Amino acid sequence: xxxxxxxxxxxxxxxxxxxxxxxxxxxxxxxxxxxxxxxxxxxxxxxxxxxxxxxxxxxxxxxxxxxxxxxxxxxxxxxxxxxxxxxxxxxxxxxxxxxxxxxxxxxxxxxxxxxxxxxxxxxxxxxxxxxxxxxxxxxxxxxxxxxxxxxxxxxxxxxxxxxxxxxxxxxxxxxxxxxxxxxxxxxxxxxxxxxxxxxxxxxxxxxxxxxxxxxxxxxxxxxxxxxxxxxxxxxxxxxxxxxxxxxxxxxxxxxxxxxxxxxxxxxxxxxxxxxxxxxxxxxxxxxxxxxxxxxxxxxxxxxxxxxxxxxxxxxxxxxxxxxxxxxxxxxxxxxxxxxxxxxxxxxxxxxxxxxxxxxxxxxxxxxxxxxxxxxxxxxxxxxxxxxxxxx
Numbered sequence: 001x002x003x004x005x006x007x008x009x010x011x012x013x014x015x016x017x018x019x020x021x022x023x024x025x026x027x028x029x030x031x032x033x034x035x036x037x038x039x040x041x042x043x044x045x046x047x048x049x050x051x052x053x054x055x056x057x058x059x060x061x062x063x064x065x066x067x068x069x070x071x072x073x074x075x076x077x078x079x080x081x082x083x084x085x086x087x088x089x090x091x092x093x094x095x096x097x098x099x100x101x102x103x104x105x106x107x108x109x110x111x112x113x114x115x116x117x118x119x120x121x122x123x124x125x126x127x128x129x130x131x132x133x134x135x136x137x138x139x140x141x142x143x144x145x146x147x148x149x150x151x152x153x154x155x156x157x158x159x160x161x162x163x164x165x166x167x168x169x170x171x172x173x174x175x176x177x178x179x180x181x182x183x184x185x186x187x188x189x190x191x192x193x194x195x196x197x198x199x200x201x202x203x204x205x206x207x208x209x210x211x212x213x214x215x216x217x218x219x220x221x222x223x224x225x226x227x228x229x230x231x232x233x234x235x236x237x238x239x240x241x242x243x244x245x246x247x248x249x250x251x252x253x254x255x256x257x258x259x260x261x262x263x264x265x266x267x268x269x270x271x272x273x274x275x276x277x278x279x280x281x282x283x284x285x286x287x288x289x290x291x292x293x294x295x296x297x298x299x300x301x302x303x304x305x306x307x308x309x310x311x312x313x314x315x316x317x318x319x320x321x322x323x324x325x326x327x328x329x330x331x332x333x334x335x336x337x338x339x340x341x342x343x344x345x346x347x348x349x350x351x352x353x354x355x356x357x358x359x360x361x362x363x364x365x366x367x368x369x370x371x372x373x374x375x376x377x378x379x380x381x382x383x384x385x386x387x388x389x390x391x
Contacts, residue, residue, distance in 0.1 A: 002048045002049075003041050003099065003102055004095055004101050005103075006161075007060060008052055010055045016304040017208065019288075020289050021056070022055050022060055023205060024060055025296060027301040033105070034064075034104060036107045037102060038067060040108075040111055044115050047072065048072045048074075049071055050074050050095060052087040053076065054078050054079060054087065057075065057080075059296075060075055066297055083179070085177070089175065097166075100117070103160075105205045106161045106162075108162060113162070123187075124165060124184070126146070126193065126195040127160045128158060131156065132153060135158055135159060136158060137156060138157065142194060144188060145185075146159065146181070146184040146193070147185055167187075220264050221265050222340060223265050224269060224345055224346075225291075226345075228248065229248060230245060231244075239273075240283060242287075245287060245291075250375070259299055261384070266329045267304070267305040268306040268320070270308045270320050271309055272319070276311065288305045306325040321349075323356035325352075326352055326353065330356065341358055343379070347362070359371075359386040361373060363375065363379060
């Protein structure tokens, strides 16, 4: 069996996560959704996986290089603005005519559902769940019909993105329509397409609200960047080139331990170098993508990076010691004040945390504060005592 994972979209509906993480690497229960899909494919007997990438393709390729699997995994990059049809057609030679087509933003919890789809002999087999409004309907003979139009009440099921293709007509039709939904609709009207009805839980990252509601079992801590994740630059100087990018691996090890205890992370950082012109927007974006990717490969999930780009004289509400970034992060990820804290290295970090109504720890031996520590390792007991216990 060959599997093809569509993993190139920009993921606009899950911003700010997708600013630094491609959808395929968004964590579910502590590890990327792609890792869950890869492990499942290996369990059900896949021999080869093609990952069709686009947005933040290098992050996906870097992650795949470290995966331990017996399967052959290949990443094929295309333009981030390409459509799913364009990505598939570009890789037609590698894909062939028989494969399992998977969307990277859905993970089906049941291996048996995937096995049933793969073993079905129909030329096209959909994995579906019943809904009041959908894009799949079944006739009395259990034939499946797909609509490329807006979901509606005539179609009482949705397809879940694990589609078994066993016909050369798929590629032939895709070349003509240049549109994946229209191709599936046309095939369902011309061929005997069937469906497997799933009742298992679907982990979805189709939008931020859905993702957050499905991720409540893990805690979220908020981090400063400079002095916690990377070495701090001298006063009023800013990280503006790669030679000054120096991760604090000692802290990364502790954050990995916290991750194993059930925590993911957000970053909130003042970056006035944008306002002063010393740091470009492009470099800041690149450095955060690199930082988040390297942390992920290290075992630390940073879900999003919040940035204040204002000058210190602008009197904005987001620049620490004001709490704007922390409040925005807590609202978007639906974090209660009692279940998080801010980890920083300066007094302004503690003031921002207090203004946001959350606890804090400071990692700086020169700060005089009852919650200041020499090392992040020393702060772990207080971090655990200050936030609600993760089940």
